[in-house]
Amino acid sequence: xxxxxxxxxxxxxxxxxxxxxxxxxxxxxxxxxxxxxxxxxxxxxxxxxxxxxxxxxxxxxxxxxxxxxxxxxxxxxxxxxxxxxxxxxxxxxxxxxxxxxxxxxxxxxxxxxxxxxxxxxxxxxxxxxxxxxxxxxxxxxxxxxxxxxxxxxxxxxxxxxxxxxxxxxxxxxxxxxxxxxxxxxxxxxxxxxxxxxxxxxxxxxxxxxxxxxxxxxxxxxxxxxxxxxxxxxxxxxxxxxxxxxxxxxxxxxxxxxxxxxxxxxxxxxxxxxxxxxxxxxxxxxxxxxxxxxxxxxxxxxxxxxxxxxxxxxxxxxxxxxxxxxxxxxxxxxxxxxxxxxxxxxxxxxxxxxxxxxxxxxxxxxxxxxxxxxxxxxxxxxxxxxxxxxxxxxxxxxxxxxxxxxxxxxxxxxxxxxxxxxxxxxxxxxxxxxxxxxxxxxxxxxxxxxxxxxxxxxxxxxxxxxxxxxxxxxxxxxxxxxxxxxxxxxxxxxxxxxxxxxxxxxxxxxxxxxxxxxxxxxxxxxxxxxxxxxxxxxxxxxxxxxxxxxxxxxxxxxxxxxxxxxxxxxxxxxxxxxxxxxxxxxxxxxxxxxxxxxxxxxxxxxxxxxxxxxxxxxxxxxxxxxxxxxxxxxxxxxxxxxxxxxxxxxxxxxxxxxxxxxxxxxxxxxxxxxxxxxxxxxxxxxxxxxxxxxxxxxxxxxxxxxxxxxxxxxxxxxxxxxxxxxxxxxxxxxx
Amino acid sequence: xxxxxxxxxxxxxxxxxxxxxxxxxxxxxxxxxxxxxxxxxxxxxxxxxxxxxxxxxxxxxxxxxxxxxxxxxxxxxxxxxxxxxxxxxxxxxxxxxxxxxxxxxxxxxxxxxxxxxxxxxxxxxxxxxxxxxxxxxxxxxxxxxxxxxxxxxxxxxxxxxxxxxxxx
Numbered sequence: 001x002x003x004x005x006x007x008x009x010x011x012x013x014x015x016x017x018x019x020x021x022x023x024x025x026x027x028x029x030x031x032x033x034x035x036x037x038x039x040x041x042x043x044x045x046x047x048x049x050x051x052x053x054x055x056x057x058x059x060x061x062x063x064x065x066x067x068x069x070x071x072x073x074x075x076x077x078x079x080x081x082x083x084x085x086x087x088x089x090x091x092x093x094x095x096x097x098x099x100x101x102x103x104x105x106x107x108x109x110x111x112x113x114x115x116x117x118x119x120x121x122x123x124x125x126x127x128x129x130x131x132x133x134x135x136x137x138x139x140x141x142x143x144x145x146x147x148x149x150x151x152x153x154x155x156x157x158x159x160x161x162x163x164x165x166x167x168x169x170x171x172x173x174x175x176x177x178x179x180x181x182x183x184x185x186x187x188x189x190x191x192x193x194x195x196x197x198x199x200x201x202x203x204x205x206x207x208x209x210x211x212x213x214x215x216x217x218x219x220x221x222x223x224x225x226x227x228x229x230x231x232x233x234x235x236x237x238x239x240x241x242x243x244x245x246x247x248x249x250x251x252x253x254x255x256x257x258x259x260x261x262x263x264x265x266x267x268x269x270x271x272x273x274x275x276x277x278x279x280x281x282x283x284x285x286x287x288x289x290x291x292x293x294x295x296x297x298x299x300x301x302x303x304x305x306x307x308x309x310x311x312x313x314x315x316x317x318x319x320x321x322x323x324x325x326x327x328x329x330x331x332x333x334x335x336x337x338x339x340x341x342x343x344x345x346x347x348x349x350x351x352x353x354x355x356x357x358x359x360x361x362x363x364x365x366x367x368x369x370x371x372x373x374x375x376x377x378x379x380x381x382x383x384x385x386x387x388x389x390x391x392x393x394x395x396x397x398x399x400x401x402x403x404x405x406x407x408x409x410x411x412x413x414x415x416x417x418x419x420x421x422x423x424x425x426x427x428x429x430x431x432x433x434x435x436x437x438x439x440x441x442x443x444x445x446x447x448x449x450x451x452x453x454x455x456x457x458x459x460x461x462x463x464x465x466x467x468x469x470x471x472x473x474x475x476x477x478x479x480x481x482x483x484x485x486x487x488x489x490x491x492x493x494x495x496x497x498x499x500x501x502x503x504x505x506x507x508x509x510x511x512x513x514x515x516x517x518x519x520x521x522x523x524x525x526x527x528x529x530x531x532x533x534x535x536x537x538x539x540x541x542x543x544x545x546x547x548x549x550x551x552x553x554x555x556x557x558x559x560x561x562x563x564x565x566x567x568x569x570x571x572x573x574x575x576x577x578x579x580x581x582x583x584x585x586x587x588x589x590x591x592x593x594x595x596x597x598x599x600x601x602x603x604x605x606x607x608x609x610x611x612x613x614x615x616x617x618x619x620x621x622x623x624x625x626x627x628x629x630x631x632x633x634x635x636x637x638x639x640x641x642x643x644x645x646x647x648x649x650x651x652x653x654x655x656x657x658x659x660x661x662x663x664x665x666x667x668x669x670x671x672x673x674x675x676x677x678x679x680x681x682x683x684x685x686x687x688x689x690x691x692x693x694x695x696x697x698x699x700x701x702x703x704x705x706x707x708x709x710x711x712x713x714x715x716x717x718x719x720x721x722x723x724x725x726x727x728x729x730x731x732x733x734x
Numbered sequence: 735x736x737x738x739x740x741x742x743x744x745x746x747x748x749x750x751x752x753x754x755x756x757x758x759x760x761x762x763x764x765x766x767x768x769x770x771x772x773x774x775x776x777x778x779x780x781x782x783x784x785x786x787x788x789x790x791x792x793x794x795x796x797x798x799x800x801x802x803x804x805x806x807x808x809x810x811x812x813x814x815x816x817x818x819x820x821x822x823x824x825x826x827x828x829x830x831x832x833x834x835x836x837x838x839x840x841x842x843x844x845x846x847x848x849x850x851x852x853x854x855x856x857x858x859x860x861x862x863x864x865x866x867x868x869x870x871x872x873x874x875x876x877x878x879x880x881x882x883x884x885x886x887x888x889x890x891x892x893x894x895x896x897x898x899x900x901x902x
Binding site: 015016018019020021022023024025026027028029031032034065114115116117119120181182183184185186231232233234235236263265266462463464465630631633634637638639640641642665666667671672673674675677678679680 | 775778780783784787788820822825830845848849853868871876877878882883885886887
């Protein structure tokens with residue numbers, strides 16, 4: 001039983017439903033929330049990278065105007081431990097003890113009537129530190145190493161023998177600087193307690209996770225914790241943990257018995273949330289003379305905080321990238337005195353792709369095989385580890401359509417062979433594979449007596465378009481207009497839904513909505529009268545259109561929703577849809593396919609100044625069935641812009657003596673600005689995925705993957721210099 | 735010593751009178767209060783956003799006497815008597831400004847947090863006649879960061895407005 005996708009509204013490039021709210025400044029983000037009687041909290045964070053707090057004197061701060069409390073590890077109650085989530089362990093609780101493990105660790109919370117007063121008083125808190133030498137270098141022999149912490153390594157075949165027997169071998173080392181997510185919306189928490197009940201407005205991509213975490217930390221019933229985030233000012237993975245500042249805001253509100261609001265400063269966005277780990281990869285490949293990859297050994301090391309965990313492995317997608325019979329991957333995390341890395345758009349995949357796709361470019365020169373052709377030769381026609389057929393895979397089309405549209409064949413592969421005046425021109429490309437993910441999801445659909453519906457799920461719209469695509473899908477499935485559908489998300493009291501993360505929400509939510517629509521149609525059929533032509537029919541025998549149901553084989557035999565509900569005097573009818581695609585995948589006899597893509601880029605480099613510019617960038621993407629062509633395209637261009645940042649700008653710099661983040665402002669940490677980005681072309685290819693019930697694939701992250709490699713490969717083409725370290729900065733090009 | 739700053743003389747707060755979106759407002763503020771915080775915290779005009787509080791992201795862009803400024807770098811008490819327009823004041827009641835409309839249609843927004851600042855800058859850009867080429871649009875919009883990466887769509891929205899205004 002399934003509700004039919006009519007393709008009437010689905011995929012259409014509707015303007016996003018929340019567009020007007022956002023363009024008028026009326027969309028309420030957590031930082032826009034104020035509660036009468038609220039106090040303002042600010043964080044005092046450690047200026048040292050490692051050590052111990054000998055003493056804290058908060059007398060002067062407590063006496064400062066407007067101050068209501070100074071909370072430190074000395075006067076805060078013991079907190080419970082938040083549970084593991086589907087994405088690993090929680091951050092280390094704040095105020096656990098007197099130890100300082102990284103620069104920017106929370107040391108005190110100052111609460112005052114006004115924010116200005118709290119900021120001023122924070123300067124009066126006198127902290128006496130015993131300073132130790134922080135460990136900040138991944139090669140420091142003192143640094144503890146976690147090997148294969150998550151069991152995500154792959155060992156398939158005999159890699160060493162295959163490497164030894166290969167005609168051509170490759171051995172390269174790649175480095176990527178730590179990147180900081182830096183959503184523009186400053187993360188904010190507003191907490192209000194009523195007895196053991198907590199209402200919290202919080203910048204998160206995962207309301208259900210924050211609810212579970214806070215319930216455990218404060219030892220209160222989960223059902224009494226309500227997390228609200230109708231709009232989030234970006235996250236890119238930052239909103240996938242319950243961070244210490246959220247706990248501290250709720251703690252302050254509990255201790256003071258009044259609402260408390262806390263907004264991180266921009267520098268605190270570097271120290272209080274996660275970031276993309278610093279990484280080093282060694283990639284060895286063994287290739288036949290025909291270009292076929294026989295062996296891959298991918299060894300990756302990433303940074304990690306001193307005492308926390310980060311559920312991530314750079315090599316997670318490497319074994320399924322190409323049809324390589326022998327694969328070994330090694331995952332290592334090195335403990336440093338840094339804020340803990342976390343998830344940043346396409347974690348692991350973006351980094352690994354840089355190594356693999358750069359290596360293939362190098363091999364294309366060694367083998368004398370065109371880079372596009374080399375990817376086609378190694379294309380994984382079936383899933384390379386399981387041997388199962390893909391549920392969809394248009395990667396070949398991505399490569400060939402991309403080459404055609406870009407004019408790839410105009411390229412003379414010889415380095416330094418193309419120029420325009422004093423500008424060297426480079427063409428580069430990269431193939432893109434990604435990872436499939438979906439978590440269990442529920443959604444309810446409630447129809448009122450006028451035939452309008454409300455869709456509810458505890459999901460979030462982090463700018464991806466969840467409001468819009470959920471409405472579009474629902475309207476399409478139920479034969480309604482967009483105006484008939486209201487979407488309610490961003491509230492943990494709604495039916496349980498997973499995070500906006502792992503490119504998994506659209507797939508899981510769409511399947512839940514489709515299930516809910518089928519159950520609603522079934523309930524409507526159950527409600528018809530004896531004389532109705534719909535009586536006794538199954539969901540598959542009817543069509544939803546024009547605000548009602550009719551028989552599939554008789555356009556005139558049907559009833560409107562209004563008639564059906566009206567006859568029974570029903571105010572409303574609710575159906576709950578569910579999806580658990582990861583469970584279903586186990587019996588699917590096919591490999592669940594993520595999005596695939598190919599990137600083609602043209603860059604110029606000023607020969608005298610070393611100035612690198614992206615001139616054009618084409619993304620060809622197999623995104624399955626698109627929910628909305630406009631928002632889907634926006635996900636890809638947005639990812640591409642972040643990819644440009646990864647390739648050319650982004651680097652979180654730790655002062656090697658103190659662990660201080662030396663560039664924790666937007667003046668110093670460079671992200672792409674408008675002038676760095678040309679018009680970006682996006683082409684979608686492929687078919688609806690045949691495993692995903694709606695045919696939809698996740699598109700939130702794939703947009704970032706492959707951009708760095710394509711740019712680095714183009715730099716080689718332009719200059720003859722191979723870039724194995726990101727970001728590619730002007731000093732490497734001079 | 736930083737602490738001295740909190741022990742300034744007797745005047746630490748006071749009244750500022752300014753016109754916001756056509757309405758005269760009298761607000762009692764701390765001397766340290768920025769124009770941004772005055773708008774957001776005292777007048778509940780939360781459409782203007784704080785993205786860095788350091789003048790580097792452009793999310794807090796407003797118009798003062800018709801010119802765009804970053805309101806996080808403006809101390810409120812220095813703006814006594816000035817005329818401020820925020821995102822809430824650019825369009826007539828119930829209507830959208832053409833730039834707002836173009837941003838929505840071209841999907842020049844995703845999470846939407848930087849959007850009010852982008853639109854305030856874009857309106858100025860068009861009024862200043864600095865939108866005559868795509869290169870100019872990109873250059874003069876580069877003070878407004880968008881981490882969702884909507885830049886090409888923002889350029890398309892402004893380009894369309896400039897074309898309609900006959901600026902190109």
